Amino acid sequence: MRIAIAGGGLGGLTLARVLHRHGIDAVVYEREESRSARSQGGMLDLHPESGQQALADAGLTGRFRSEARPEGEELRILDPAGRTLVHHRPQPGSFSGRPEIDRGVLRDLLLDSLPADTVRWQHRLAAATPRPGGGFDLTFEGGPSAGCDVLIGADGARSAVRSLLTDATRSAVATLVELSIDDADRRHPELAELVGPGNLWCIGVSRILAAQRLGNGGIRVGISLPADDRPIDDYRGKRALLDIFDGWSPTLTALIEAGDDAPTPRRIEAMPATTRWAHQPGITLIGDAAHLMPPVGEGANQAMLDGAELAAELAADPADPDSAIRAYEEAMFARIHPIAEMSARVQAMMLAPTAADDIVRFFTRRPAEPAPVD
Template sequence: MASEMAEKEIAIIGCGPGGLMCAKLLTQFGFKNVKVYEAEPSPEYRNQGGSLDLKEDSGQYAMKLAGLHEKFLALSRPEGQHLKLADRDGSVLFNYEGSSETEMYNPEIDRNDLRKILLDAVNPNLIHWNHKLMKVEQQDGKNILTFESGKELVCDLVIGADGAWSKVRKLLTPIIPEYSGLSMVDMVIKDYDSTHLTNIFSKGLLFALSKNKGILVQRNGYGIVRIYATMRVDESWQKQTPIASGIDAKKLTLEQFEGWDGSLLDFIRLADEQSMVVRGIYQMPVDIDYSLKPGVVLIGDAAHVMSPFAGEGVNMALMDAAMIAEELCKQNKVDTATQVYYENMKERARPSMERSAANLNRFFNDEAPSTALPVFKRAAGQ
């Protein structure tokens, strides 16, 4: 790496897995002026969500590159390979319990645990909390970043790891994520192993689907199970429903699934009502292209937010971070590195975005769950 590259001022916007991985690798590779700016006030500001699996050729590749793979394995679980598909009556259409040869291929880890591994790997002096980016402008070959506090800074390269509603993305395209048609009520059951539901579901993933609705259950660590009561509704529902305000959230969610099997409804009945949050699912158009500008990079959801139904979001973010860090090391110019990165990123992202959108429609339609069965079989290698 040329010495002038090592001196470039690099601002990473967003302290999620992609942004942290990028900071870890860039400093590891010898870049001297790397800073991370995060809107949230602290690492403990909110729960990071459920469990995810890291794939061998993407998420795990990045963890190995960063020297963090052993720490990842120490906190991961093999049960992500366990898959169950049922209908609204509780009848099981598909049940796969993994195999000894493959069940650690894509091990699961809680998002909080993954973030902690990455936070511990980055010098805390590089992370600036409570810095909400408002806009990015370009002048004389530099990026000018303006934060909510009024603070401004100038950098040679800005890496947008700032999620679905990225401010950095606005430099490259006016396109914003589209509502997918789905919203979900996210909730958790604590101390799950003490409940009677362990006879129905113990680990991995359970999808109970019927006519554009689903009760999705995911095993997390620390005795927690996360439930996503998911349905096709208008975009306004997620913001205007009383559930979104926490008013009779459990009662109103149960009403959405009236007539479903009682044991499936128990996943909602036993959930911690204080944990219930309404989330809309958004995605970028599969065919999106970007007008590249010097000194600007998008990674993770900022570049290619997609629904969770391909299991690729965090894997893509970690791989994006690895790829841009590697290209910045290889090339003598930032612009060359970003151009090569974008060509690679688009090629990698498109199949995942297509599969994510297709799976969403296979899971949530009038004929479900039969339309979801081929997806589950393919996931199990059948």
């Protein structure tokens, strides 16, 4: 059984790792040139029932705990004047909640757990053609080709595999603009103190100025705005961003001014929470390829759980991959539907005109619940 995994993100690598633990080989085709080709983003909070469970299935709990930051769960929520609305402090040193880990560190942890030849770098899937007798012929940009018996799309929001199963479309739900601040303790100690060891949310009317402390001592700044028709390039200048936050405390907008590089904007997209497809032999999807959701804390966690659960089904009966895929899909659809609906509600709440009041009520009602940060 030749298994091809399109995409070397957290979901695809978790799938490959759990398969490897069961003695099943797979090839991961990844479009990036190498593991260090680009930044993997900020910190990720791993949930016990999903991301942490997947790492346990992968046999990597010990390594995860050696790299994770329980203190990163701390959350401070401020209003535009800089007044504290909520301050959530986790139990020191406890892994019972949702400890944070750098996305790049987590990806390296998974990569290092696999045989060196598992990931084929610089392989962007261009087309997958079903074979008459089963399986697929794979064509990659630049000319390389390969074949497989089972194809798993783990290739993210703009999946090339998805169209073989469903015509589900993506729609914009928000605009996110990111900046980074390096070596914050030395260069910007006042901002390091403002953000603290975890996450900072400054919430206004239909806009959020957020910051996240990274494991390397830097700060990742994110600006969330409602989706609109404004050209994305309009958000590439600091002056335009400062105008959006006109009237806010200079203590908060200093996070924008301190950014080391030009702002990086992108559209945040999601697929309908009801997305599913009719089973087809030898092919399925995991992660954002299967259920693209707003980034409110579930996406990466559910992708990793997808990978672990699909691997377990394939390992339970490797002679009948179609039955394994069918069982995985039915369980995944049932699990994801309410999570996708919840993620859409949280996204809408966070950018609503009444966001500050709604979020304070949310955390006051559930004071021990960790922040839903992705």
